[in-house]
Amino acid sequence: MSQVSETIVEREIDTSHMQVSKTEVAIDVINMHKWYGDFHVLRDINLRVMKGERIVIAGPSGSGKSTLIRCINRLEEHQEGQIIVNGTELTADLKRIDEVRREVGMVFQHFNLFPHLTILQNLTLAPIWVRGIPKAEAEATAMHYLERVKIPEQANKFPGQLSGGQQQRVAIARSLCMQPRIMLFDEPTSALDPEMVKEVLEVMISLAEEGMTMICVTHEMGFARQVANRVIFMDQGQIIEQNEPEEFFSNPQHERTKLFLSQILH
Amino acid sequence: MTTREMGHDAAPRVSFFNDPVIRGIIYQVVVAVILIGFIFWIVGNTAANLAAQNKTNGFDFLWKTAGFDISFALLPWSRASYYWEALLVGITNTLLVAFIGIVFATMLGFTIGVARLSSNFIVARLAAVYIETIRNIPLLLQLFFWYFAVLKTMPAVRQSIALPFDSFINQRGIMVPRPTPDQEFGWVMVAIVVALIVAGVIGGWAARIRTRTGRYPVQIVWPGKLADAVVTFLVAFVALVVLLGVVFPIASFVPVSAIVAAAVALGSLTRYAAIAKAALTFFVAFVLCNALLGFMFSWVPSLMVSLISALIALVLGQVVYSNTANRPPSDARFPLALLVLIIVGVPALVYWLTGATLAFEVPVLERFNFKGGLQLPPEFVALAFGLTIYTASFIAETVRAGIQAVNRGQTEAAQSLGLKDGDRLRLVIVPQAMRVIIPPLTSQYLNLTKNSSLGAAIGYPELFNVFGGTSISQSGRAIECMAIIMVVYLTFSLITSAIMNWYNARVRLVER
Numbered sequence: 001m002s003q004v005s006e007t008i009v010e011r012e013i014d015t016s017h018m019q020v021s022k023t024e025v026a027i028d029v030i031n032m033h034k035w036y037g038d039f040h041v042l043r044d045i046n047l048r049v050m051k052g053e054r055i056v057i058a059g060p061s062g063s064g065k066s067t068l069i070r071c072i073n074r075l076e077e078h079q080e081g082q083i084i085v086n087g088t089e090l091t092a093d094l095k096r097i098d099e100v101r102r103e104v105g106m107v108f109q110h111f112n113l114f115p116h117l118t119i120l121q122n123l124t125l126a127p128i129w130v131r132g133i134p135k136a137e138a139e140a141t142a143m144h145y146l147e148r149v150k151i152p153e154q155a156n157k158f159p160g161q162l163s164g165g166q167q168q169r170v171a172i173a174r175s176l177c178m179q180p181r182i183m184l185f186d187e188p189t190s191a192l193d194p195e196m197v198k199e200v201l202e203v204m205i206s207l208a209e210e211g212m213t214m215i216c217v218t219h220e221m222g223f224a225r226q227v228a229n230r231v232i233f234m235d236q237g238q239i240i241e242q243n244e245p246e247e248f249f250s251n252p253q254h255e256r257t258k259l260f261l262s263q264i265l266h
Numbered sequence: 267m268t269t270r271e272m273g274h275d276a277a278p279r280v281s282f283f284n285d286p287v288i289r290g291i292i293y294q295v296v297v298a299v300i301l302i303g304f305i306f307w308i309v310g311n312t313a314a315n316l317a318a319q320n321k322t323n324g325f326d327f328l329w330k331t332a333g334f335d336i337s338f339a340l341l342p343w344s345r346a347s348y349y350w351e352a353l354l355v356g357i358t359n360t361l362l363v364a365f366i367g368i369v370f371a372t373m374l375g376f377t378i379g380v381a382r383l384s385s386n387f388i389v390a391r392l393a394a395v396y397i398e399t400i401r402n403i404p405l406l407l408q409l410f411f412w413y414f415a416v417l418k419t420m421p422a423v424r425q426s427i428a429l430p431f432d433s434f435i436n437q438r439g440i441m442v443p444r445p446t447p448d449q450e451f452g453w454v455m456v457a458i459v460v461a462l463i464v465a466g467v468i469g470g471w472a473a474r475i476r477t478r479t480g481r482y483p484v485q486i487v488w489p490g491k492l493a494d495a496v497v498t499f500l501v502a503f504v505a506l507v508v509l510l511g512v513v514f515p516i517a518s519f520v521p522v523s524a525i526v527a528a529a530v531a532l533g534s535l536t537r538y539a540a541i542a543k544a545a546l547t548f549f550v551a552f553v554l555c556n557a558l559l560g561f562m563f564s565w566v567p568s569l570m571v572s573l574i575s576a577l578i579a580l581v582l583g584q585v586v587y588s589n590t591a592n593r594p595p596s597d598a599r600f601p602l603a604l605l606v607l608i609i610v611g612v613p614a615l616v617y618w619l620t621g622a623t624l625a626f627e628v629p630v631l632e633r634f635n636f637k638g639g640l641q642l643p644p645e646f647v648a649l650a651f652g653l654t655i656y657t658a659s660f661i662a663e664t665v666r667a668g669i670q671a672v673n674r675g676q677t678e679a680a681q682s683l684g685l686k687d688g689d690r691l692r693l694v695i696v697p698q699a700m701r702v703i704i705p706p707l708t709s710q711y712l713n714l715t716k717n718s719s720l721g722a723a724i725g726y727p728e729l730f731n732v733f734g735g736t737s738i739s740q741s742g743r744a745i746e747c748m749a750i751i752m753v754v755y756l757t758f759s760l761i762t763s764a765i766m767n768w769y770n771a772r773v774r775l776v777e778r
Contacts, residue, residue, distance in 0.1 A: 075678050101684040112679035115775050116697050125693060126683035132480035158776040171679075178683060 013226060017211040020229060021051035025084075026182055026213045027072060032081035034064075034071060034237075041067050042078070043237045051181075054214045056224040056245075059234035060260060065217040068234070069184045072215070073104045086181065102130065105175030109187040111167040113159035119146070119170050120155040123177045131178070138177070145173040149203050165196025172203055183207065185216040221264060225249060233257045312745065327741045328353070334736050336727045338643050349737060356732035357754060363646065363728060364715040367653035371714060372707075374654060375661025382666050386585070393662065400659040406720055408656055413648035413724040420644075423635055432628045434636065440647055443626035444640040450622035457616035464612075465605040472601060482601070490601030491535060497603045498546055499531035505549040513556055513572065544587035551579035645726035649718065657714045661707060668703035669695065701773050708766040712759050729754060 027049040034042040042064050049055060057065045070076045071083060074090050074097045083090045085100045114122050123142035127133040133141070146152040149169035151162075159167055168188055175183060185204065189197040201223050208214060208227045218224070224231050224245050231248040233241045233256075241254045249265075252258045282288060316323055328350040336343050339355045340362060382393035400408075418437060421427060426436040434441045447455075468486070475483045482490075506523035510516050530549075533542035555575035560568060616622075629639025672695050680690040719730035730751060738747045 073682055075681060098684060098686070101682060104682070106679075106682035108675060108679065110675055112673070112675035114676065114679070114694055114698075116701075116773075126685060128477060128480065129689045129693065130684040130686075134480045135477050137480075160776055174683070 013205065014209050017209060018052065018054075018229075019211065020053050024051035025049070026051045026053070026086060027215075028082070028084040029068075029072075030082040030084070032071070032078050032083060034067065034076065034078045034080075041237050042071070045081070045239060047232070047239065049182075049213065049215065051213055052211050053230065054208050054212075054228050055216070055230050055232060056228040057215065057217045057232045057234060058219065058221070058224065058260070058264075059240075063234040064237040065234050066186050069106075069186055069215055069217055072184060073101050073106055075106075102178065103180055104182045104184060105178060105180035106184045107168070107171050107175055107186065107188045109190050111159070111164075111171045111191075113167055113171055113174070115159050118156050118158055119151075119162070122159065122170065123174050126174070127177050142173070142177055145176045146170075148176075148206070149173045150199075163196060164192045165199045168192065168196075168200045169203055172200070172207075176207075182213045182215070185214065185218065187217050187219070189218065189220060219264065221249070233260065235260075316745075321742065323743065323745065325743075325746055327743050327746070330741070332737070332740065334740055336732060336736075337725070338646060338727055349741065352732050352737055353729075353750065353754075356727065356729035359727055359732070360715070360718050360729040363650050363653065363718050363721065363726070366650050367657065367714050367718070368711050370650075370654040371657040371661055371710075374658035375710075376665050378658060378662035379665025380669070382662060383669060397659045397662050400655055401663070405652065405656050405717055406723060409648060409652040409720055409724055412652045413644060417644035417648050423631070426631065426636075432626070432639075434629060434631075437644070438635070439641055439643040441629035441636045441639045441641055443628045444638070446625045446627050448623050448625065450620045451617075451624055453620045454613050454617045454622050454624075457613040458609075461609045461612035465608045468608070469600075469605050476600075486601050486604070490604045493601065493604035493607045495531040495535055497607060498534045498542070499527050502527035502530045502546050502549055505546075505553045508553045509549060513553070540587050540590040543590050544583040547586040548579045548583035551582045552576055555579060643726075645721065645724050648724055649721040649726045649728075653714050653717060657710055657717075660710050660713070664703055664706045664710060665699075667706075668699040668701075671702040672698045697773075701770075701775070704766060704769060704773075708762060712762055715758055715762075716755060 025048060027047070029045050029047040032042060032045040033040070045068060047068075057068065059065050067076055071078050071090075072085060077092075078090075086103050088096050088099050090096060090100060113119075114125070117125065120139060120142055123145065124135065124138040127138040127141065128135060143152055143155065146155055149172060151166055151169060154162060154166060154170070159170070162170065172188075188204070189200050192200060197220070201220060204214070204216070204223070205227055216223070216228075228245050230242055231245050232239055233248070233252075233254070235256050241248070241252065241257050243253075248257075249261065252261055313323075329348055331345075332347055332349050332352045333345050334352075335345060336352065336355055338359065340358045341351065341355050343351065343355055378393045378396055381389050382397065384390045384393070417439070420435055420437050423436050423438060426434040426441075428434055429440075432443050472482050472486050475481070503523055506526055507519060510519035510523055516522065530542045530545050533539065533545075536542075552575050555578050556572055559566075559571045559575055563571065617624075627638045629636040629641075676694055676698065677690065680694045685693070718728055719734075721728045722731035722735060725731070733747050734751055738744045741747070
């Protein structure tokens with residue numbers, strides 16, 4: 001982590017579409033607790049994400065960052081408190097879970113592409129079987145997003161034939177094909193070579209430029225500085241500190257945050 | 267392999283004995299010479315010993331009369347038959363028991379394997395106990411148990427236990443009715459084939475339209491729902507008639523059953539479908555449990571049996587309810603009930619219209635034994651049952667391993683894309699699990715086929731028993747008989763693995 005690149009892309013970021021809504025709440029987490037058995041992973045989490053916000057969650061490993069965003073699309077279930085996504089509260093009700101998952105896309109650290117399907121089939125599977133979109137239309141949409149992540153020529157290959165960076169871009173395109181309103185990124189670049197990190201971050205930045213609501217768990221502090229409008233620092237299952245990136249990096253309040261930043265930045 | 271590459275022409279020559287290619291050749295020649303010498307020595311030794319004992323050899327005995335009895339044969343067999351016919355009888359008997367064993371072991375094994383991964387504590391525990399018990403007891407012991415402790419302790423012929431459908435079980439095996447179709451029944455067979463084809467075409471067409479346009483064709487949605495309701499009605503009606511007519515007899519049970527069944531069927535079309543499904547499950551499970559438990563524990567008072575059955579049915583109904591209640595309404599579901607209705611209904615209609623009859627020759631107790639019907643000898647039943655139970659425990663573990671081998675991330679990715687449980691299993695998990703399951707499953711099929719030779723120990727006339735036991739002692743051609751048996755088993759194995767290798771090559775993941 002020594003060379004945290006200050007700028008990810010050399011170009012100016014186009015902020016014309018990056019407005020944060022003042023009134024529309026995308027995600028509301030209220031007094032949320034989660035346990036794994038006796039282990040209290042998440043303690044009293046309160047987090048309100050407005051539409052169009054780009055949030056980076058940082059923190060040492062084991063601090064509950066991934067668990068938090070996995071709760072937001074119910075890959076993990078919380079035991080106390082509320083999680084409300086686009087006005088739908090997550091409960092054991094499968095109908096609501098399906099509703100939330102249709103609106104929320106997720107990108108994983110290890111891509112999790114379906115290895116037995118081609119790239120194109122990976123992209124069209126959910127649109128066809130979940131949204132009931134005709135195959136031809138789903139394929140056209142898939143090609144559109146593959147072009148956006150700049151690998152349309154790989155459409156008929158299998159995931160195993162692609163590099164890590166390409167696979168992660170396919171994974172992002174796969175989520176986008178479901179036209180989500182919120183994207184969750186769970187350490188999307190942690191399993192990649194430094195060279196490939198950049199190509200994935202490029203795609204994420206272009207998403208941000210379009211006004212996508214994003215929550216990213218990442219160690220890419222350069223990305224946080226350039227793109228995020230709020231950085232959240234977590235430790236031992238709690239949100240310790242949150243602030244705008246400039247303030248967060250130059251003037252951290254909490255001792256734990258200072259220690260973390262000193263380790264990660266130098 | 268070569269040590270010289272482009273631009274290395276001037277590389278120093280490798281010394282003769284350090285060249286890996288030459289070393290490889292030398293090793294192979296040495297091994298080949300030793301192997302051929304060993305075979306020559308064995309063959310020569312055996313021939314000399316046989317000559318010293320004045321024994322003849324050769325395969326000419328195959329065309330001699332065998333002169334022994336075989337207790338169970340699919341092909342015509344008499345004492346005057348030849349040895350090669352004995353071989354065929356042995357092979358067909360082995361294939362019969364292996365085929366039946368494979369079919370049932372696969373069904374049982376997949377069920378148990380999936381059950382072991384169930385989130386339901388009791389189901390998972392029961393499956394684990396089954397697997398751990400069965401696969402840790404030697405197969406021979408299990409065969410002896412089923413044969414001597416279960417089937418041979420059945421009552422004598424005159425005290426045969428009557429089973430449903432005119433079947434009987436006694437010391438000599440299980441007697442079942444033999445179907446004797448008449449001329450018109452041919453039409454019913456035709457109807458079955460046609461119905462299967464029609465159902466296949468409709469199903470394929472619906473699935474194709476579904477992927478192309480994103481919707482099941484309208485022409486199929488309403489018939490599908492209707493068929494759902496009809497099947498629900500029929501199943502509920504039958505279960506209720508049994509329940510109210512036999513178990514708790516009440517007056518005028520037919521109209522009551524019809525009304526309740528109709529209510530359940532109509533309910534399944536409304537938004538109370540989950541309750542209707544739970545009710546249907548309760549009725550069916552209750553009737554089945556009651557019959558099964560009542561038969562198995564006939565000494566327990568029937569009220570007790572009914573109470574326990576009701577409890578089990580209630581639990582199952584609750585499981586079905588909670589599984590369906592939270593599910594989004596699926597107005598675009600594959601019309602499975604419609605296809606079932608076509609496959610069952612069309613032949614039934616033809617059966618009724620043509621006035622065909624499918625008579626059954628019922629086994630009848632005469633003075634000393636049953637006459638007529640089909641007799642399944644206890645040796646066959648014990649072997650098929652034992653092989654099924656035993657191999658199923660291994661198949662269950664294979665299936666569990668296959669499902670668990672699919673990375674948890676695959677499930678999470680599918681879930682986060684919003685795929686429903688059924689689609690997730692069908693499109694993502696099963697195709698990947700099958701790759702892991704198929705190779706060891708093949709080994710289990712081969713194991714079952716070869717394990718069927720243990721049938722010799724309980725007297726089932728399979729290949730090894732007929733050709734390894736009786737034929738050797740009758741003809742004295744031990745080497746020839748053993749060689750033939752080995753070739754036959756080897757052929758079975760090679761054919762199976764050839765098919766499986768083809769399958770594996772077809773589903774291999776493409777990487778790089």
